Amino acid sequence: MEQTSPVQHALRMLFRDFASVLGAGPELVDDPAQAEIIVRQAVDADACPPYPEAFAIRFTAAAETGESVLTIVARDDLGFVYGLLYLSEKNLGIQPFWFWADQTIGKREAVDVPCIDYDAPPSKVRFRGWFVNDEVCLIGWKEPYPPSREVWLPVFEALLRCGGNMVIPGTDLPKTGVHAELAAEMGLWLTHHHAEPLGAEMFLRAYTGRSASYKEAPELFERLWREAIEKQKDDKILWVLSFRGQGDKPFWENDPSFDTPEKRGAMISHVIQRQYDMIREKVADPVACVALYGEIAELYKEGHVKLPPDVIKIWADNGYGKMVSRRHGNLNLRIPALPAQGDGGRHGIYYHVTFHDLQASNHLTMFPGSADFLKQEVEAAFAAGATEYVLVNSGNIRMHIYTLDILRALWQHGEMDTAEHLRQFTSRYYAGHHVEIAELYRSYSEAAIPYGPNADDLAGDEFYHHPARRIVGHWLQGRSSEPDPGLIWAAPGAVTFAEQVRRFEVRCEAGAAEWSAWLGRCNELIDHLDEEDRSRVIDHLRLQGILHQSGAEGFFWLCRSFAAASEGLYPQAFVHASQAMWSYQRGLQALRESEHGKWERFYSADWLTNVQSTVDNMDTLRRFLRMQGDSPDFFLWYKEYLMPETEKYIYLENTHRNPLSDDELALRLQQFFGV
Structure with a gap:
């Protein structure tokens, strides 16, 4: 052989x-x-x-x-x-x-x-794999950029061990990287991001300064597509046909002449057919897919997009595991995203176990929904006929192995018993205390903060960071007299900024308590584990709980800080901002502690959730608040609240010119105010 x-x-x-x-x-x-x-x-x-x-x-x-x-x-x-x-x-x-x-x-x-x-039994799904997306941890883990073979080998090995056979190896990485070549070496089919049809170079990267309009320059777009086809024609490719604007957004945002669904659908249909025809000129019997993502899905369901009959139609969840259209800013239509009865041909799904949307998604932590919820959504997609293709947004792998293993079971067998799967999962990866460890995995979703009315409205780690930084920015920019339009999705109906902040405060106070209780059970179990199981539970469960608990607590204190400042209580607001910073720092410290052994630097490129940025924002806020009463000498609050009464009126200023640091002042004021 x-x-x-x-x-x-x-x-x-x-x-x-x-x-x-x-x-x-x-x-x-x-x-x-x-x-x-x-x-x-x-x-x-x-x-x-x-x-x-x-x-x-x-x-x-x-x-x-x-x-x-x-x-x-x-x-x-x-x-x-x-x-x-x-x-x-x-x-x-x-x-x-x-x-x-x-x-x-x-x-x-x-x-x-x-x-x-x-x-070997056949898998339920013909094409099954991962989109290694938003992979900043993989990018920052080792020194070379783009990531080297050392980084990609364990990614592709895990995918193959899960029975996967296709991959999108990274997000917009330089074409000089080894990622695509190595994936092909290991036998995987390569497919493309829906924003990079045919795997072609992005238009504005190739033609800097030109208007990215197919209507104006079809020959330039087609040149890029032709080059991509020529380069990949002899490889195992699942060709993605699509037409979105540069930067993964609707193309009509840069071309207002496409002002009706009919015009938009006609252009998408024309471009997809053209891409399809160009592939068939060079490749015999190509496997082609169309990503029905975002606006394309809506136009298709309304009958405005026409597709070649033999392409695989890929339906996408909303980023939170629900097979409905995703939220765009504050617009959340939740249009069902599954093939309608009678919609023939081949269908598949693009499914997120991790997501990045600057709102409430999970990136550094596990999918916040339950295994039963995942099972229900994916099995319903299979029942609707979407069994040809499953592409899972896998993120950085390490923090998502439980949910990725659930998807492995589903794409192999088409159905699963979640309790039995969890029993097997814990017995495979842990030496003992399987029942107690399984209960932590099972109850993880019960601690998640519900921020909306839907079953999938559960907060991931980004919920504690992006909205919090929006609040700080809106506040310090002097706009707190009006609501922040970017927070309507989480606080619908709130007519003032103060009410928006209050909504987050209520949710985070309750969430911090839930996560504290969950962490308490986790810490109690850790005391009874052997060294290796203890390390695994700390890295794969306790770390995630700390990111949630410290995030919810930090966000809560930020909201309390705004409330105190709104009443003119600047020393108390300063303390609460410091408490917010200290809480977020605990999450950062937990990330650092998880970077042991081969995982050194793994979270060093946390640029998406960006816990460090949130810590810095809280530090900026408390410095701003200290300016509101302790300036210019930064001694007034010490004198008013902390200096002994016997010294207040007789001290010599030339011996009291070394102001307390922000941390020391905040700690002493916290004790004084009893908060």
């Missing part, structure tokens, strides 16, 4: 796993008579399943010794990859997320392999 690049990578993984478990890897031999494990192309007599990427395991007796020989047979590269990784998981115990979960690899002297033939 030819050792193609994907097979070589899979063999590398398997040999490493043998060495990890047994202390030494197997020896590779060319003579089948000398082998205990044989990997070869399937023949008719093997009765290997006929579908793509299938494999089978057969046991035969060696002619000379009579000992059992394990044979892996497959019909294509990914079949061999999955067969080899199946052997690693089932017989050596190496789990799909072993790297990301810091799985303990137990040493053994021997491995017992039951001699039972096995046929």
Whole structure:
């Protein structure tokens, strides 16, 4: 059998796993008579399943010794990859997320392999994979940019171990990076971001200064598409057809002549057909997809967009796991985003277990919804016929392994028992206390802050940061006499800025209490765990709880600071702003503590949630507040509230010219005010 690049990578993984478990890897031999494990192309007599990427395991007796020989047979590269990784998981115990979960690899002297033939069942979904999106942690983790093979290898390995077969390897990374090349080396299909149709260069990057209008310069757009097709025509590509504006927004925002749904739909239909025809000129039987994302989905459902009949239509959730249209600013139409009954052809879904939207999404923390909610939404999509394609927004992998494992089970089997899956998940990655650990995973969603009326209106980590920084900016810019339009989504009906802030205060006060209780249970369990389980629970559960609890608490104190300042109580507002900063700093410290061993620097490029920026905003706020009464000498509050009465009227100013630092003053005033 030819050792193609994907097979070589899979063999590398398997040999490493043998060495990890047994202390030494197997020896590779060319003579089948000398082998205990044989990997070869399937023949008719093997009765290997006929579908793509299938494999089978057969046991035969060696002619000379009579000992059992394990044979892996497959019909294509990914079949061999999955067969080899199946052997690693089932017989050596190496789990799909072993790297990301810091799985303990137990040493053994021997491995017992039951001699039972096995046929790999077909996956529920034909094309299944990850969009490694908003991957700032992967970007900042190691020094080279774009990320090197060292970063991408464990990403693609985990995807293959999950039975995935396609990937969008990163977001708008330089074309000089190794990400796409390595994904192809490992046997994965490559697909594209909906804002980069056909994987082509962005128009404004190629033609700086030009108007990004297809109507004005179709030949320039088509030149970029033609170059992308020529470059990828011999690769395994799921071609994404799409037409959005530069910067991933509707194209008509830069071209007001498209002022009706009919005009917009006609242009999108024309461009998609043109892209489709250009691909077919160079590629026989291409697999093409159309991302029905945002405004394109709405136009399609209204009948304004016409598509080639054999493309896969990709429907997207709203970023919060609900298969409805996403929120745009304050507009949240929640239009169902699934194929209608009778909508023929092939369908799939683009699904978020992590999201970045500058509002309430989860980025550094797990998906806040329950496993039952995920199951319900994805199984409903399958029931509607969206079984051809599942692309999961996987983010930075490490913090999302539980939800990614749920999606793995769903794309493989089409359905799942969430309680049984959680039992298996905890038993695979933790050595003991499985019931208690499973309960922390299960109850995680119960602690999440509900900020709206819908089941998916649950706060992720960005809820504590982007709105908080908006509030600080609106306030310090002197606009607090009017509401902030950018907060209407979270405080509908609030007619004043003070009422908007009050809405956040109420939610965060309750949320901080819920997360404190959840963290209390987590900390109590940690005291009873062995060293390795303790580390895993701290990194994968306690860290997330701290980010929520400290975020909710910090946001609460920010809101209290605004309320105090509104009443002219500037010393108290200064203390509350300091308390907000200290709370957010706890989240930052938890991130730093999680960067141990191979994870050093992992959160160093937290530019999206950006906990450090929130800390800095709170520091700016408290400095501003100290100006409102303690300036210019920054001694007045000390004199008024902290100086002993016996000294207030007799001290010599030339001996009291070293003002207290902000932290020291805030701590002492906090004690004085009892807050």
